[in-house]
Amino acid sequence: MKFKYTSLYAAILTASLGMVGCSSSSSPTAADSSVTGRITGFGSVFVDGVEYETGTATVTKDGVPVSGDADLKVGMIITLKGSASGNTGEAATIEFNDDLEGLVQVNGLASGGSLIVMGQNVSVDANTNFESNDPAITTVEDIPANAVVEVSGYPDGTGNILATYIELKASDVADYGDEMETKGVIADIDTTAQTFMLGNIAVDYSSVSLDFVPANDMFVEVKFNADLTVSKIELEGDGKYGVKGEVGEDLDIEGMITNITATTFELNGQTIQIPDGVDITQYAAGDLVNIEVSVDANGDLVAKKVEEDEANDDGSHFEIEAQVDAVNAAEGTITIDGKTISIDSFNTIMDDNTDAEKYFNIADIVEGDWLDMKVAENADGTFSAVKVERINASDAREKVELSIRIENGVLTTGDQAIDTALGGLSPDAVLQATSLINSFANQGEDFEVKAMLDANGDLQSLMVEVEAAIAVDSAGTVTINGVEVTLEMLPAGVSLDDIAARDGQQVEVKMDLLTGTISAMKSELSGLVAIDATTGEVTVNGTAVTLPAGLTLEDGQNVKLELDAAGNVISMDIEHQSEMDGADSEQDPGSTTPEAGTGV
Incomplete structure (x- = not known):
C-alpha cells in the first residue's frame, strides 16, 4: 500500500496564483533562510506552513542528487535553504537524510511499546506517515520482525526516534539487497576491545578500517550487512550532532523537546541556549515545537522564538472516523460527525482510497467520503484538523474518541449516534461497562473511550486505555483494579501466570468495556x-x-x-x-588520524 499525500494549501495556491507545482524561474535561487522540518504536502514542497517552489532547487537524498521532489515523501525531515515571504518561497537546496534504515527486531507498537530497529526505539504518533511496499502490510502495527524499514523523524541521538515517516522496504531481510544503516552518538567506547554503543546496539569496529579516531560523543553512521556485522563506519559531517549553521545565521527547526534545564533545552537531543526574554516555561519534555534560533560566535544555537507545533497533542486531540457531511473548500473547512473542522497549510491530507493521488487535496473530498481524522479542540470551542486521511468505504467503521459517563445508571456521551447505539445494548453489556467504568475511572470524572460502530450503527467496542494495579490474593486470584482477571479476558498466548508475575505492579491496559477483554498490557x-x-x-x-x-x-x-x-x-x-558520568569526549571530533591498531 502507498499513502498519497498533499496539503490543502496546494489547492488554494494553485487556484489563486496559477501554480502547477514547480517554479518558472530559470536561474538558481539565492538561499537567505534555512528550515529543518517535516514535509507536510506537495504542489511544490510544503514545510512549516510555507510552499516552496522547487523548479531550480538542487535536491539530494542521502547524499545522492535526485531529480526534483519525485523521491521526497510527506513526513520526511528535510533541510531546505532558500528564500521565503509569508507562506510562499523558493527553494535553492533540499537535503534529505534518513535517520535509520535497517532490521526490525521487535514490533511492540500494538502493546504500547515501540519498533526496535537496529537497537533503536522508534515510536509513532498520529502524525506518523507510513508507506508500505507490501500490500499485505497496511499499518505500522503489522510490520513483522525481520522486516527492513526506513525511518525519518525526531531523534535524540541516543537511541530513540519519534518517527514522522516510516517506509517498509522489505517484509523480510532476505529479500533486501542493500546495506542497512543507523546514525547516532558514540557512547561507552572501549578502545581496547574496539567496541562502542550506538543507542541500544553494540558496535564492534575491530574488522573495519576507519579514517577517524572514534570517541564518545562523536556523531557517526554505521553500515551493517544482513547478519548485522559492521561493514563501514563514517563520521557524519564534522562529527558533532545536530543542525548546523554559519555564525550569525538564523535557522528554523521543528522537533521534539527532549530535556529542559534553567538555561538550555534540548530539541531532538541538540542543546539550545535560552537567552533572557525567551520563555519556554509552558513546555515540557515530549512537546513538539517550532523554533527560530541564531548561531552565535561559538557555533551554539540560541533561541529567538519558540512556538507550539500544530501537531503537538496538548490533550485536546481526538480521533474521528466517519462520513463527510459537507465540504467548503473555499473556506478550508469540512463538516463531519456534526463538527465543522478547519484545515490550514500546516496540516497534511492523506488519500488512502482506491487509486490514491499524490496531489490529493480538500477539493477532492466530497460529501459521503469516509475520513479518518485527528482533530484538536481549540480553547474557543472550534475544531482544527491535525491529520486527515480519506479511506475506502469497505475499510470504514465509524469511530470517535469521546468522554463517557454514567447518569442515573445510563451510559451517555453527548454524541447522538453513539448514545443511540448505547441505548441498544443489552442489560448485561450495560452492567459490564458500568462496572468497569466504576473500577477504573476516578470518582465523578468522565472516562475517555474510543467508540466504534459498524455499518448498521451497532456498537462494536468501547476501547479504553487505563493505568491500573495488579494484585494477587492468598487464593491466587488475579485482579486489576479489583476486577478479577480470567483467562478468557487475556490476549492469545498470555496466561494468568504471566499476569500474576506482575503482582503489585502498575500497568497500562487496553480494554473493551463491552466485553471486558484485554487487547494489550504494558509494564x-x-x-x-x-x-x-x-x-x-x-x-x-x-x-x-x-x-x-x-x-x-x-x-x-x-x-x-x-x-x-x-x-x-x-x-x-x-x-x-x-x-551517567558526564564524561567528555576522548577525542576531538575534528581529528581524522586513525588510532594505532584500529581497523584491518
Whole structure:
C-alpha cells in the first residue's frame, strides 16, 4: 500500500496564483533562510506552513542528487535553504537524510511499546506517515520482525526516534539487497576491545578500517550487512550532532523537546541556549515545537522564538472516523460527525482510497467520503484538523474518541449516534461497562473511550486505555483494579501466570468495556542487568527477561525495559556510562588520524 499525500494549501495556491507545482524561474535561487522540518504536502514542497517552489532547487537524498521532489515523501525531515515571504518561497537546496534504515527486531507498537530497529526505539504518533511496499502490510502495527524499514523523524541521538515517516522496504531481510544503516552518538567506547554503543546496539569496529579516531560523543553512521556485522563506519559531517549553521545565521527547526534545564533545552537531543526574554516555561519534555534560533560566535544555537507545533497533542486531540457531511473548500473547512473542522497549510491530507493521488487535496473530498481524522479542540470551542486521511468505504467503521459517563445508571456521551447505539445494548453489556467504568475511572470524572460502530450503527467496542494495579490474593486470584482477571479476558498466548508475575505492579491496559477483554498490557522494568556466568540467564532488578534475537545486554548496565502482557520486551533504553558520568569526549571530533591498531 502507498499513502498519497498533499496539503490543502496546494489547492488554494494553485487556484489563486496559477501554480502547477514547480517554479518558472530559470536561474538558481539565492538561499537567505534555512528550515529543518517535516514535509507536510506537495504542489511544490510544503514545510512549516510555507510552499516552496522547487523548479531550480538542487535536491539530494542521502547524499545522492535526485531529480526534483519525485523521491521526497510527506513526513520526511528535510533541510531546505532558500528564500521565503509569508507562506510562499523558493527553494535553492533540499537535503534529505534518513535517520535509520535497517532490521526490525521487535514490533511492540500494538502493546504500547515501540519498533526496535537496529537497537533503536522508534515510536509513532498520529502524525506518523507510513508507506508500505507490501500490500499485505497496511499499518505500522503489522510490520513483522525481520522486516527492513526506513525511518525519518525526531531523534535524540541516543537511541530513540519519534518517527514522522516510516517506509517498509522489505517484509523480510532476505529479500533486501542493500546495506542497512543507523546514525547516532558514540557512547561507552572501549578502545581496547574496539567496541562502542550506538543507542541500544553494540558496535564492534575491530574488522573495519576507519579514517577517524572514534570517541564518545562523536556523531557517526554505521553500515551493517544482513547478519548485522559492521561493514563501514563514517563520521557524519564534522562529527558533532545536530543542525548546523554559519555564525550569525538564523535557522528554523521543528522537533521534539527532549530535556529542559534553567538555561538550555534540548530539541531532538541538540542543546539550545535560552537567552533572557525567551520563555519556554509552558513546555515540557515530549512537546513538539517550532523554533527560530541564531548561531552565535561559538557555533551554539540560541533561541529567538519558540512556538507550539500544530501537531503537538496538548490533550485536546481526538480521533474521528466517519462520513463527510459537507465540504467548503473555499473556506478550508469540512463538516463531519456534526463538527465543522478547519484545515490550514500546516496540516497534511492523506488519500488512502482506491487509486490514491499524490496531489490529493480538500477539493477532492466530497460529501459521503469516509475520513479518518485527528482533530484538536481549540480553547474557543472550534475544531482544527491535525491529520486527515480519506479511506475506502469497505475499510470504514465509524469511530470517535469521546468522554463517557454514567447518569442515573445510563451510559451517555453527548454524541447522538453513539448514545443511540448505547441505548441498544443489552442489560448485561450495560452492567459490564458500568462496572468497569466504576473500577477504573476516578470518582465523578468522565472516562475517555474510543467508540466504534459498524455499518448498521451497532456498537462494536468501547476501547479504553487505563493505568491500573495488579494484585494477587492468598487464593491466587488475579485482579486489576479489583476486577478479577480470567483467562478468557487475556490476549492469545498470555496466561494468568504471566499476569500474576506482575503482582503489585502498575500497568497500562487496553480494554473493551463491552466485553471486558484485554487487547494489550504494558509494564516497565528498570534496574541493573545481571547475567549468570554459568547459565547465561539475564535478569533486570532480579527479574528474568528474555531478549529478542539480535538484542543484547551487558552485565552491570542500567536499563529501562517495557514488557507486554506475556513479558516480551517491546522497548529497551540503556543508560550509557558516559551519560551517567558526564564524561567528555576522548577525542576531538575534528581529528581524522586513525588510532594505532584500529581497523584491518
